[in-house]
Amino acid sequence: MALAAEKELNQLKSLFVSMVSHEFRTPLEVILTSSNILDRYLDRLPPEKRKMQLRAIRKSVHRMNDLIEDVLLLGKLDAGRLACNPAPIDLLAVCRKAAAEIESAAGREGAIEIIAGALDDAAGDETLLHYILTNLLGNALKYSSPGAVVRFTVEHCGVDAKLVITDSGCGIPAADQLRLFTQFYRGSNVGQTPGSGLGLVIVQRCVDLHGGVVSCSSTVGVGTTFTVHLPLFDGTRIWRRRIEAPTNL
Numbered sequence: 001m002a003l004a005a006e007k008e009l010n011q012l013k014s015l016f017v018s019m020v021s022h023e024f025r026t027p028l029e030v031i032l033t034s035s036n037i038l039d040r041y042l043d044r045l046p047p048e049k050r051k052m053q054l055r056a057i058r059k060s061v062h063r064m065n066d067l068i069e070d071v072l073l074l075g076k077l078d079a080g081r082l083a084c085n086p087a088p089i090d091l092l093a094v095c096r097k098a099a100a101e102i103e104s105a106a107g108r109e110g111a112i113e114i115i116a117g118a119l120d121d122a123a124g125d126e127t128l129l130h131y132i133l134t135n136l137l138g139n140a141l142k143y144s145s146p147g148a149v150v151r152f153t154v155e156h157c158g159v160d161a162k163l164v165i166t167d168s169g170c171g172i173p174a175a176d177q178l179r180l181f182t183q184f185y186r187g188s189n190v191g192q193t194p195g196s197g198l199g200l201v202i203v204q205r206c207v208d209l210h211g212g213v214v215s216c217s218s219t220v221g222v223g224t225t226f227t228v229h230l231p232l233f234d235g236t237r238i239w240r241r242r243i244e245a246p247t248n249l
Contacts (some may be wrong), residue, residue, distance in 0.1 A: 023067050027060030062105075070198040073131070074183070077205040084125045084209040091122035091161060091232060095154055098133035106141050116154040122161060122232040128206040129230075135199040136165045136226050142193060143169035143224070160212070161232040164225060171220035180216055189220065203228075 034053040042050070076082050092114075099112040140150040144167045153164040172180070176187040181204040184197040207214045212230035 030060040091119040102137045124232040140167035159234040163228040166225040168223040172218040
C-alpha cells in the first residue's frame, strides 16, 4: 500500500510539473513577445495596435493567475480548510452572475442561455456554488464553437436544485470520461485548448461538500451535458447549522 501511494504521489507530481510548464510557457511567451514589440516599436505603432499588444499581455496574466488560483483552491479543499456553510441565497441571481462572468471573460455576451423555474427559498454556500458554476460554464463555452450557445437549465426538484449545463462542443471520448475527475487529467481530444485539468476536480469537491451529486454524459462531435443535484431546498440544513453552531458567551 505504501509503494502504491508513493507511486501515485510521484505520478501526480509528474503531471503537475508537466501541466505547470505547459500552461505557463505559452502565456509567458506571449507576454515576452508583446512587451518586446512595445519596447522596440512603441513610437511607430498606431494606438489600436498598442492596445492589441496590451490586451494580449493582460489576457496572459489572467490565464496564469487563474491557474494559480485553481492550484491554491484545490490545496485548501485537500487540506479540509473549506467547509459548506449554507445560508439563504437568490439562486437565480447566483446563476446569472456566474454566467455573466464567464461570458465577459470569453468576450461572448449572450452565449449562455439560462432556463429557470421557480427557485424560491434556496439555501447553500454561495462561494462553493460559484466555483461549481464558473468551472462548468467556462468549460462548456471553451469547448464550444464560437457561435454556439450553451444551455443552462435550473430546476427545483424536491429538496434538490437540478443544474444542467449542455454544450454542442467537441465532446469527451468514452475512455476519458472514466477519469474526468482526476487531478491534472485532460481529454485526449482537447488539442491546443488551454486548461489545467483541475476544474472538474474542484467541481467534484464542492459538490461533495454540498452533499450533492455530479454526472456527465457526452458524445464525441455532438456535445456534453453535466448534471448537478444539490440539496439547496432542504430547509432543515440551516436550522441544523444554527443549532450546532457554538455561541459566544
